[in-house]
Amino acid sequence: MTWEPPHDGPLPQHHHNCLGCGDRNPHGHHLQVRLEGGALHARHTFDERHAGAPGITHGGAIATVLDDVFGFAGYLIGQPAVTRSLSIDYDRPVPVGAICDITARLERREDRKLFLTAEGVDASGARLFTARALFLVVDLQHFHGPRPPDSSARSSRTLL
Numbered sequence: 797m798t799w800e801p802p803h804d805g806p807l808p809q810h811h812h813n814c815l816g817c818g819d820r821n822p823h824g825h826h827l828q829v830r831l832e833g834g835a836l837h838a839r840h841t842f843d844e845r846h847a848g849a850p851g852i853t854h855g856g857a858i859a860t861v862l863d864d865v866f867g868f869a870g871y872l873i874g875q876p877a878v879t880r881s882l883s884i885d886y887d888r889p890v891p892v893g894a895i896c897d898i899t900a901r902l903e904r905r906e907d908r909k910l911f912l913t914a915e916g917v918d919a920s921g922a923r924l925f926t927a928r929a930l931f932l933v934v935d936l937q938h939f940h941g942p943r944p945p946d947s948s949a950r951s952s953r954t955l956l
């Protein structure tokens with residue numbers, strides 16, 4: 797069977813319990829990622845749970861969201877891929893409650909290596925942060941490694 801790249805539109809969540817996009821993770825960001833013209837897009841609003849300094853989004857929360865948006869690159873190539881490295885430039889504070897538009901692109905692929913870039917802008921188009929990531933293509937066995945015997949995550953997984 798040959799891989800058909802997905803059409804523009806919403807992409808499926810990684811799984812229900814995913815911290816970035818899972819619809820059943822009460823601590824999650826509930827990201828909805830779309831494919832538009834070959835790029836990955838997510839519109840997200842960080843809330844008070846994600847504050848670092850008062851009223852300003854925690855850099856770790858931004859990293860979580862970026863990592864997850866990058867994680868949708870697997871859908872572009874039809875193979876799962878995981879983060880090997882992630883680097884972020886925080887250009888401006890991201891206010892809690894403000895709309896943030898994130899766009900990520902697969903810049904190039906070298907064998908198993910996916911070189912990705914992303915940018916986040918506010919509603920006026922001002923740049924909030926940029927990021928680079930290296931993801932490595934893995935096989936499905938990667939997700940079935942050792943886990944705690946009572947892990948509830950296993951039962952709630954969908955894709956994986």
Ligand SMILES: CCCCCCCCCCCCCCCC(=O)SCCNC(=O)CCNC(=O)[C@H](O)C(C)(C)COP(=O)(O)OP(=O)(O)OC[C@H]1O[C@@H](n2cnc3c(N)ncnc32)[C@H](O)[C@@H]1OP(=O)(O)O
Nearest residue numbers: 810863864867870871874875876877878879880881930932
């Ligand atoms: C069917 C469609 C499904 C689609 C949809 C699937 C969705 C599927 C769920 C995904 C969900 C995502 C969710 C959000 C993204 C996470 O959060 S992913 C979770 C966080 N990341 C991890 O847990 C990964 C942990 N790390 C690992 O498991 C292993 O290090 C890895 C990443 C598998 C790599 O291990 P490895 O295969 O042994 O790689 P290694 O041989 O060391 O390196 C491979 C190549 O990369 C190069 N390399 C390694 N590091 C670097 C570096 N920093 N810089 C440059 N080159 C490097 C090496 O030199 C080597 O190059 P070559 O010699 O091949 O030319």
